[in-house]
Amino acid sequence: MKCPKCGSEHISQERRIDGDAICMDCHHRGKPEEFRQKTNFEKMTASPEALAEEMVFEAIKGIWRYRIGEKISMQAFRSRWEAERDAVEYLKQEVENEQHS
Structure with missing residues (x-):
């Protein structure tokens, strides 16, 4: 857990149902969810726009692409x-039915 106000990891949590988390450094108090660190996955998948932003890269100067897989x-x-806009459109497309044998 990490304090959303000061970034400290010195956090105490009340031992009761619905107990608050408290930063021992700046004394910020709030719900435990507020103190839980987001993973990179959660950050990148918060929305299609957030994921598109992470997918786009400059291939060569002035040429942008977005990556779907490693290759x-x-x-x-x-x-x-333009690349981010197209990536968002791609991410919002429905998946075609795949038939597996």
Whole structure:
């Protein structure tokens, strides 16, 4: 756990149902959920827009792409904004039914 106000990891939690978490350094008090650290996965998957932002990279100067897998990147775009917009559209597409044998 980490204090959302000062960043301290010196946190105490009340021992009762619905007990608050308290920062022992700055004395900030709040619900435990507020003190739980987000993982990189949670940050990147908060929304299609957040994930798209993490997927986009500059392949060469002035050419932007977004990565779907380790070796798959989509067409080139002239701006990061265009690449992110296209990545969001891709992420919002419905998955086609796949038939497995």
